[in-house]
Amino acid sequence: MTTQYIVEIFGTGFFAISGALAATDKSKPDWFGVTFIGFITAIGGGSVRDILLGSYPLAWVRDVNFMYSIIAAIIIASVFFKTLIKLRRTFFLFDTLGIAMFTILGTEKALGHQIHPLIAAIMGMFSAVMGGVLRDVLTNEIPVIFKKEVYATACLAGALFYIGLDVFLNNRTVNILSSMILIFIIRIVAIKYNLSLPKFRKEEEV
Amino acid sequence: MTTQYIVEIFGTGFFAISGALAATDKSKPDWFGVTFIGFITAIGGGSVRDILLGSYPLAWVRDVNFMYSIIAAIIIASVFFKTLIKLRRTFFLFDTLGIAMFTILGTEKALGHQIHPLIAAIMGMFSAVMGGVLRDVLTNEIPVIFKKEVYATACLAGALFYIGLDVFLNNRTVNILSSMILIFIIRIVAIKYNLSLPKFRKEEEV
Amino acid sequence: MTTQYIVEIFGTGFFAISGALAATDKSKPDWFGVTFIGFITAIGGGSVRDILLGSYPLAWVRDVNFMYSIIAAIIIASVFFKTLIKLRRTFFLFDTLGIAMFTILGTEKALGHQIHPLIAAIMGMFSAVMGGVLRDVLTNEIPVIFKKEVYATACLAGALFYIGLDVFLNNRTVNILSSMILIFIIRIVAIKYNLSLPKFRKEEEV
Numbered sequence: 149m150t151t152q153y154i155v156e157i158f159g160t161g162f163f164a165i166s167g168a169l170a171a172t173d174k175s176k177p178d179w180f181g182v183t184f185i186g187f188i189t190a191i192g193g194g195s196v197r198d199i200l201l202g203s204y205p206l207a208w209v210r211d212v213n214f215m216y217s218i219i220a221a222i223i224i225a226s227v228f229f230k231t232l233i234k235l236r237r238t239f240f241l242f243d244t245l246g247i248a249m250f251t252i253l254g255t256e257k258a259l260g261h262q263i264h265p266l267i268a269a270i271m272g273m274f275s276a277v278m279g280g281v282l283r284d285v286l287t288n289e290i291p292v293i294f295k296k297e298v299y300a301t302a303c304l305a306g307a308l309f310y311i312g313l314d315v316f317l318n319n320r321t322v323n324i325l326s327s328m329i330l331i332f333i334i335r336i337v338a339i340k341y342n343l344s345l346p347k348f349r350k351e352e353e354v
Numbered sequence: 355m356t357t358q359y360i361v362e363i364f365g366t367g368f369f370a371i372s373g374a375l376a377a378t379d380k381s382k383p384d385w386f387g388v389t390f391i392g393f394i395t396a397i398g399g400g401s402v403r404d405i406l407l408g409s410y411p412l413a414w415v416r417d418v419n420f421m422y423s424i425i426a427a428i429i430i431a432s433v434f435f436k437t438l439i440k441l442r443r444t445f446f447l448f449d450t451l452g453i454a455m456f457t458i459l460g461t462e463k464a465l466g467h468q469i470h471p472l473i474a475a476i477m478g479m480f481s482a483v484m485g486g487v488l489r490d491v492l493t494n495e496i497p498v499i500f501k502k503e504v505y506a507t508a509c510l511a512g513a514l515f516y517i518g519l520d521v522f523l524n525n526r527t528v529n530i531l532s533s534m535i536l537i538f539i540i541r542i543v544a545i546k547y548n549l550s551l552p553k554f555r556k557e558e559e560v
Numbered sequence: 561m562t563t564q565y566i567v568e569i570f571g572t573g574f575f576a577i578s579g580a581l582a583a584t585d586k587s588k589p590d591w592f593g594v595t596f597i598g599f600i601t602a603i604g605g606g607s608v609r610d611i612l613l614g615s616y617p618l619a620w621v622r623d624v625n626f627m628y629s630i631i632a633a634i635i636i637a638s639v640f641f642k643t644l645i646k647l648r649r650t651f652f653l654f655d656t657l658g659i660a661m662f663t664i665l666g667t668e669k670a671l672g673h674q675i676h677p678l679i680a681a682i683m684g685m686f687s688a689v690m691g692g693v694l695r696d697v698l699t700n701e702i703p704v705i706f707k708k709e710v711y712a713t714a715c716l717a718g719a720l721f722y723i724g725l726d727v728f729l730n731n732r733t734v735n736i737l738s739s740m741i742l743i744f745i746i747r748i749v750a751i752k753y754n755l756s757l758p759k760f761r762k763e764e765e766v
Contacts, residue, residue: 178551180507180757181500195406200607202407204614212470217525223389226554263617263625281698286487288496292699301592345590348580348638374760384757386713387706401612410614411675418676432760492693494702 160214161221162246164190166239167283169226169232183222185283188200190218190270192279197254197271201261241336248331250276251303252324253311259314269307276303298345300339306331362413363457366420367427367454369398372445373432373489375438389428391489396424398485401469403460403477407467454537456482457509458530465520475513482509504544504551512537566618567661572626573633574658576602578651579695580637581644591668597695602630604691609666609683613673642673660743662688663715664722664736671726681719688715710750710757 167189208214254275258268284291310327373395415422460481464474516533579601620626665688720739722739
């Protein structure tokens with residue numbers, strides 16, 4: 149059991165809590181619905197990446213610990229529901245860390261498939277955001293990546309930064325952590341100062 | 355041509371009729387739209403399971419008889435449209451049987467891929483419900499599994515029951531049939547007594 | 561670099577422009593959103609086909625030139641936005657040509673996987689329409705294939721025609737071009753005379 153494995157298992161559970169809380173925001177799904185949505189949020193991004201890469205077996209299919217982590221996460225989300233809702237701000241920090249981690253580990257995995265670094269960066273971003281996209285599609289919402297401030301863009305920037313570092317610096321831990329920190333900072337700064345990417349069409353063109 | 359093969363071909367056609375009728379419930383799609391939705395409903399669940407397992411080739415890609423069954427089903431749905439709508443209650447029984455069958459055969463297939471039984475049960479449930487989920491996503495509806503009474507839950511319970519039986523009892527036919535009957539009974543009882551799973555959030559928390 | 565490769569790279573960029581323009585029709589997404597939607601529109605159809613066939617690696621994952629073409633396309637769409645919107649009619653002709661090409665090349669590719677010609681024709685149609693379907697699902701719209709006049713049907717007809725030709729005629733270029741022309745003509749005639757497929761249910765049944 150490497151550190152990375154433990155972090156991945158916990159990260160998956162964390163994503164499931166995040167998905168479950170998001171699911172209860174607008175509707176009042178039953179236990180099955182919440183578990184299903186938490187599950188899709190947690191494993192969706194990595195699954196999309198691995199299916200696009202043709203990288204089988206998928207991690208959660210091969211290793212049941214991911215599922216145990218998700219089930220534990222849903223139970224925790226239920227028991228500590230009020231507390232978690234109150235701790236949204238703290239929770240948000242963890243969520244951002246989780247997204248940063250999924251992006252960089254996903255990019256690294258994709259690079260192992262001998263593909264162009266730009267494609268690997270896109271795969272890394274997909275690892276982090278596609279779970280949320282699937283969740284939003286299933287619950288009939290406009291995906292959050294089209295609305296949230298520089299959400300997926302931060303992931304893509306971090307993934308590209310990691311790829312750049314990877315060329316020059318042979319220290320995996322430093323590369324991973326500094327790229328994660330970059331994603332974290334971009335996201336936090338964007339939220340704090342309410343930054344967003346420019347619109348594709350200028351106002352007067354509308 | 356085994357019994358199972360014949361049952362699978364007919365079951366696929368049955369799912370296509372079910373999908374086509376659901377598609378005409380709210381909108382008035384043209385022939386192409388109805389066929390497309392019937393097709394997705396019929397092959398969607400098995401395709402999602404096989405893509406997640408990396409189990410190629412997909413049954414309907416390899417064997418054109420599944421497609422013939424779907425085409426025949428759409429024609430039948432058109433010719434006997436009024437009758438089928440009137441027979442909704444009878445139809446519902448067949449639909450429930452079909453879901454039960456897809457779940458158990460899907461679970462069995464997944465078990466053959468040397469994966470953890472819990473994951474195999476989830477794959478079995480996916481086989482039965484993911485066609486409907488894709489149909490609902492394509493027609494911009496909230497997927498029925500988030501609304502319908504213990505729909506997917508019954509499938510999951512039956513799949514887990516089958517896996518338990520499989521450990522102790524070496525009679526495939528008995529195991530399959532009794533698990534299918536369990537799904538059937540849970541679903542019928544839930545509908546009759548209007549049962550549903552508890553909400554994830556208690557009312558006072560809203 | 562064969563002619564076909566160049567045409568495919570340009571066709572992909574063209575699909576990305578088409579997707580980007582469609583994305584800006586109803587909402588005002590930012591740069592990331594437009595690029596993401598253009599990308600999904602461009603590579604979605606071929607990716608769905610290849611994932612269903614189990615045909616790895618996907619073209620855009622293996623060959624970064626598809627991504628460069630998409631990025632260039634989004635920049636062109638931004639710089640010449642007003643012009644492109646004005647040229648909608650001309651643009652529509654190119655779009656129809658692109659769909660025709662994706663259909664026939666997709667059908668040909670699927671035939672190479674030793675599958676039944678009917679399934680290959682469906683795969684060809686998927687290559688052309690699934691990118692748009694994914695785009696519409698992501699932006700929470702009813703997919704255009706359920707609304708637009710004989711859109712996917714034209715693709716399917718052309719794919720079946722190509723398969724028929726392929727049996728009798730050994731001239732690949734003639735087969736491809738004449739099938740593309742058939743799709744083009746069906747689509748243009750349907751638009752001009754406002755043709756549509758018959759509804760599945762007759763009016764008096766509603």
